[in-house]
Amino acid sequence: MRDLAAQPKLCAVNTATFGFQAPLSEVIEEIARAGFGGVGPWRREIEGQDVKTIGRQIRDAGLSVTGFCRSPYLPANSRAAFVTAIESNYRALDEAAALHADSYVIVSGSLPEGSKDLSAARAQVAEGVALLCAYAAERDIKIALEPLHPVYAVDRSCINLLSQALDICAEINAPNLGVCIDVYHTWWDPNLARDIARAGREKRIISYHVSDWLSPTIDVLNDRGMMGDGVIDLKSFRHLMENAGYDGLVEVELFSAENWWKKPIAETLGVLKERFATVV
Amino acid sequence: MRDLAAQPKLCAVNTATFGFQAPLSEVIEEIARAGFGGVGPWRREIEGQDVKTIGRQIRDAGLSVTGFCRSPYLPANSRAAFVTAIESNYRALDEAAALHADSYVIVSGSLPEGSKDLSAARAQVAEGVALLCAYAAERDIKIALEPLHPVYAVDRSCINLLSQALDICAEINAPNLGVCIDVYHTWWDPNLARDIARAGREKRIISYHVSDWLSPTIDVLNDRGMMGDGVIDLKSFRHLMENAGYDGLVEVELFSAENWWKKPIAETLGVLKERFATVV
Numbered sequence: 001m002r003d004l005a006a007q008p009k010l011c012a013v014n015t016a017t018f019g020f021q022a023p024l025s026e027v028i029e030e031i032a033r034a035g036f037g038g039v040g041p042w043r044r045e046i047e048g049q050d051v052k053t054i055g056r057q058i059r060d061a062g063l064s065v066t067g068f069c070r071s072p073y074l075p076a077n078s079r080a081a082f083v084t085a086i087e088s089n090y091r092a093l094d095e096a097a098a099l100h101a102d103s104y105v106i107v108s109g110s111l112p113e114g115s116k117d118l119s120a121a122r123a124q125v126a127e128g129v130a131l132l133c134a135y136a137a138e139r140d141i142k143i144a145l146e147p148l149h150p151v152y153a154v155d156r157s158c159i160n161l162l163s164q165a166l167d168i169c170a171e172i173n174a175p176n177l178g179v180c181i182d183v184y185h186t187w188w189d190p191n192l193a194r195d196i197a198r199a200g201r202e203k204r205i206i207s208y209h210v211s212d213w214l215s216p217t218i219d220v221l222n223d224r225g226m227m228g229d230g231v232i233d234l235k236s237f238r239h240l241m242e243n244a245g246y247d248g249l250v251e252v253e254l255f256s257a258e259n260w261w262k263k264p265i266a267e268t269l270g271v272l273k274e275r276f277a278t279v280v
Numbered sequence: 281m282r283d284l285a286a287q288p289k290l291c292a293v294n295t296a297t298f299g300f301q302a303p304l305s306e307v308i309e310e311i312a313r314a315g316f317g318g319v320g321p322w323r324r325e326i327e328g329q330d331v332k333t334i335g336r337q338i339r340d341a342g343l344s345v346t347g348f349c350r351s352p353y354l355p356a357n358s359r360a361a362f363v364t365a366i367e368s369n370y371r372a373l374d375e376a377a378a379l380h381a382d383s384y385v386i387v388s389g390s391l392p393e394g395s396k397d398l399s400a401a402r403a404q405v406a407e408g409v410a411l412l413c414a415y416a417a418e419r420d421i422k423i424a425l426e427p428l429h430p431v432y433a434v435d436r437s438c439i440n441l442l443s444q445a446l447d448i449c450a451e452i453n454a455p456n457l458g459v460c461i462d463v464y465h466t467w468w469d470p471n472l473a474r475d476i477a478r479a480g481r482e483k484r485i486i487s488y489h490v491s492d493w494l495s496p497t498i499d500v501l502n503d504r505g506m507m508g509d510g511v512i513d514l515k516s517f518r519h520l521m522e523n524a525g526y527d528g529l530v531e532v533e534l535f536s537a538e539n540w541w542k543k544p545i546a547e548t549l550g551v552l553k554e555r556f557a558t559v560v
Contacts, residue, residue, distance in 0.1 A: 116511050116512065118467075149431070150430045150431070150469070151430070151500060153467075153468035154493065154495045160469075160470065161470055164470045187398075188398070188438075190402065190440065190441055213434065231391055233396040233398075
């Protein structure tokens with residue numbers, strides 16, 4: 001396994017970790033000052049700003065843009081609404097290109113209002129991902145399809161298993177398509193070892209997110225734990241990832257409304273750096 | 281598909297649906313009076329009572345006992361604690377036998393205190409289930425292993441996929457071992473159709489629980505919905521079950537602390553009967 005303690009540059013920080021309470025430019029400077037290697041920004045942070053300028057600021061700070069978060073949801077109640085969702089994703093991909101993002105993270109969405117048809121939603125996702133792959137390929141961006149924990153199957157994502165995401169990748173078979181593997185969403189999966197190995201074999205691992213699952217969890221959406229504070233065996237997880245050939249950045253993404261979001265950015269980054277070096 | 285509206289006797293009611301707010305003897309009478317065919321009682325309800333007498337009351341009321349809920353958790357931190365857990369399950373199986381229960385529902389438990397080793401917990405569950413199958417077979421009771429939604433993977437169950445439960449059944453290969461398939465725990469699974477068909481082919485379907493997944497959900501533990509109030513396509517689910525050969529009772533199990541548990545039992549049973557006839 002790689003020696004993360006000696007290489008803080010292997011750590012990227014997703015800006016959701018700070019709850020969007022400071023301007024992106026400030027967050028970028030803090031992440032770079034702490035010695036990390038990458039940043040995963042969100043679309044909401046660049047709204048109304050000049051994207052190329054932000055991209056330049058990130059590169060000047062010595063950071064790479066791991067993944068741009070995240071896609072507007074794909075499943076829709078009508079063909080017109082689906083087309084609108086695709087168009088909206090094209091605009092987000094234009095922004096990802098302007099940022100020189102390595103990848104664009106797809107959180108698929110799930111049942112449109114009033115629907116109970118998960119299969120239909122999943123078919124729309126597969127169709128939409130194929131369209132986005134083609135558009136992204138022309139802009140040299142990878143598409144990272146992220147399976148989300150089944151607790152989000154109603155609204156946030158109808159892609160809930162790593163094997164399911166890999167099946168979609170195999171079906172579309174675009175060279176710029178792969179998966180984002182997040183410990184929080186996948187740690188419980190009894191087929192985890194098998195499917196991470198498959199993802200490596202099929203050259204589909206684009207990104208790797210870490211945090212921890214707290215026990216008890218107050219809120220499955222915004223009560224993620226700092227690495228080491230929960231029940232996930234993070235070192236075994238990384239062992240699977242690196243055995244599968246993953247050698248990219250490890251991105252920390254914490255949604256923690258009642259805890260970490262309330263702390264100063266520098267304090268969170270300090271703890272994060274220490275945990276990255278010791279428990280990930 | 282079977283005509284449920286014409287056959288309320290095909291409906292069983294799990295007593296958790298009433299939040300354990302009335303004595304079991306009263307609940308039994310209400311369920312029978314409403315015209316249903318079965319009851320799924322919990323161990324906590326018979327504590328300190330004469331189990332044979334309760335069993336006789338249930339049969340006299342014209343009800344069958346579908347499943348007895350539920351097993352003490354299996355994974356433990358030490359061999360001694362594991363043995364204690366097995367012994368505790370043997371006592372529960374004695375009670376199930378005294379009740380003439382058709383099956384004993386195993387909710388496996390998961391990580392013991394301080395552990396992050398899901399694989400070890402899963403191995404303990406497989407070992408424990410094999411022991412319980414042997415003990416139950418001598419008492420003519422079926423063992424229904426219930427996969428629980430992955431959101432409970434920390435503490436309540438390390439068995440989180442139907443395919444995983446079926447793999448354990450195949451490995452142990454006891455004739456009295458099968459699965460309890462609950463819509464709430466499995467509806468999101470992209471392999472649902474495949475795995476229900478497999479469960480039928482392998483003669484492993486012991487019981488079938490219904491409720492609904494509300495959107496939004498306030499609490500993943502105690503905010504289950506009445507059938508028809510949520511997002512699960514219950515009719516398609518039943519279609520899969522009956523195509524797989526299931527012809528037993530359909531058991532309603534609602535954990536609903538803030539809603540149904542606060543209503544009079546007769547009112548809940550009235551709504552339940554109507555929904556059973558129309559949306560399940």
